[in-house]
Amino acid sequence: MARRYLVIRTDRTRRDFILRELEQGRLRQGWGWKRDHDLRLLAPQVRSRKLSDEEARVWRNRRLLDTEPDGLKKGDVIVIPNLPEQGRWVLARVTGGYDFSPVRVQEGAGPDYGHIVTVSPIREPSGKIGVVEADNERVDARLRATMRNPSRMWAIDALGSAVEALIDAIEAGKDTHTPEPEVQKAEGFFEAMRQAAWQHIKQKYEGAEFEHLVRRLLECIYKDGRVEHWGGAGEKGADLIVFTRDPLGIEYKIAVQVKLHQGTEDDTTALSQIKQAREYHKVDAGVVVTTAEQMSEAFQARREALEEELGIDIRLVDRDEFVELVMAHLGKAKANVRDDVVDLLQRSTVTSELLESTPITDRVYEELQQIPMSKVQRAGLRVLHQNRGGGVHLIRVELPREAAEGTADQAARDIAAYLERLAPQARGRQTEASYNAGSGTSTTHLDLTLELAR
Structure with a gap:
């Protein structure tokens, strides 16, 4: 029978435990904490009755069972991602069958990780378990790509030769755990950009x-x-x-x-x-x-x-x-956002009233997020739009008012300036501000009326 190649994800919150067990030749998988979860006992039930929700989740580990048609067999190779840490992999050969023996990982927690497959980790000549860095020069790009699969386990038989090349490199003592220098530099740069972007979004x-x-x-x-x-x-x-x-x-x-x-x-x-x-x-x-x-x-x-x-x-x-x-x-x-707004205005349909949550209002709302304002104002900010027909449009921005009577909010002034810059090719532009006081809340209404060429 041909050798099979699979990726099997393990619990990232228990990496140290998983690695210790792997050193002992045991690949452990979760969703197995009581005797009824033994896949050997569950297999006959699958064919005779409908499984409960809990049993169905346990049965998704079925490929660990060597009696299943597509189950792991002696000689198959497993790639275990994010071990010993994120972005790194460990490889192992299946050397035996399936067993079930839940274990208590920490004091106060119940038993789990009862599903066991007997394996032999791929080791360096020194005897240390070999580690593969995803960005190492010896890693096939297709292997990196398949790791985006969110499933618990999946077959990668088509990439068998790429996996075997990594096994040969590890067993020969070649470097599989160092990222390519340029990749390492680029990854650091892009990680800094990602963090900056995330902080801005947050x-x-x-x-x-x-x-x-x-x-x-x-x-x-x-x-x-x-x-x-x-x-x-x-x-x-x-x-x-x-x-x-x-x-x-x-x-x-x-x-x-x-x-x-x-x-x-x-x-x-x-x-x-x-x-x-x-x-x-x-x-x-x-x-x-x-x-x-x-x-x-x-x-x-x-x-x-x-x-x-x-x-x-x-x-x-x-x-x-x-x-x-x-x-x-x-x-x-970003550079084309104003043109996008004009395009959305031209594509909108005529309405008899102001509408919220349309492509136009969402686009303007997104742009207004760049304007400094208080949390109260940001939470109460509303954008509405009406296509009045004949190329005439009304865009209204409603903003909770925080300035004293007789003065204008800085945020309101900034929004008015933004509206003045919106769709500069429009004719008959007019921006008006009004104030609405009711139910203890004062609101600034900023109305932009404009006419687009048809």
């Missing part, structure tokens, strides 16, 4: 404001499609919906959930909302954009299960990837 966007940034990004990615904002009451599972078409003109809908979270994403609410969007909006795919740094194993398992249940792809975009997308797409689009 300071400028709070709550629903972040949805406007994501919308702007998606509009740049899907240039020939459109993005609708649904966030808030009545969203039915979608903060945003992307409408795009394939080369044959068939339209597809993508539900997007946006979450401002930190650390490890473990809240599966977004996935439940994607399910609701599938049922209500009939979307063809789902995307969860989160500012969390990584996804928990339970979150990944729930995503995989939901993909199978709904029959659609569900893509996860974490903080690092989101920042990279912003840098790649919004950086190029």
Whole structure:
């Protein structure tokens, strides 16, 4: 039987434990804390009855079972990413079958990591477990690319020769753990850029404001499609919906959930909302954009299960990837933002009233985030638009008023200046400011009326 090659992710929060066990020839996997989780006991149940949710999650480890048709067999090779640390890999050969023996990793915690495959780590001539740096010159770029797969385990048989080349290099004592010098320098530069971009995003966007940034990004990615904002009451599972078409003109809908979270994403609410969007909006795919740094194993398992249940792809975009997308797409689009607004105005339809949460208002709202203002003003900022027909448009900005009576807010002055610069080719431009006091809150209304050539 031909040798198989697989990538198997392990628990990144227990790297030291996983590595110690690997030194002893045991590759351990989580979701195995009680006797009923033994895959050998679960296998007959799969064929005789429907599994419970817990059992189904455990059964996703089935490829560890050597009796499964696509399970691990003696001689197969495993690539274990992010071990001993992020961005590095360890390789191992399967030398035996499956066993089950939960262990208590730390005092006060319950047993887990009961799934065991007997392996032999690939070692250097010194006997030390070999480590592969993803950016090492000996690493095939296709191996780096496949590590973006968020699944728990997947086959990479097509890359078998690239894996064998790494095994030969490790066993021959060649360097596989040092990044290429230029790559190392470039990565440091881009990491500094990513951190700076993230700090800017964190300071400028709070709550629903972040949805406007994501919308702007998606509009740049899907240039020939459109993005609708649904966030808030009545969203039915979608903060945003992307409408795009394939080369044959068939339209597809993508539900997007946006979450401002930190650390490890473990809240599966977004996935439940994607399910609701599938049922209500009939979307063809789902995307969860989160500012969390990584996804928990339970979150990944729930995503995989939901993909199978709904029959659609569900893509996860974490903080690092989101920042990279912003840098790649919004950086190029920035210089053309005014032209984009004019284009959106010209494409809008005539309405009888001012509207909020349209492509035009979202675009202007995004630009206004660059203007210094208080948290109260930023939270209460609203942008509305009305196409009055005949090329005439009204753009209104509403801003909570904080200055004393008879004086103008600095933020209001800056917004008025921005509106004056908007669409400079327009005719009949007029900007007016008014004040509305009611329910204990005073609001500044800044109205821009302009006429575009038809």
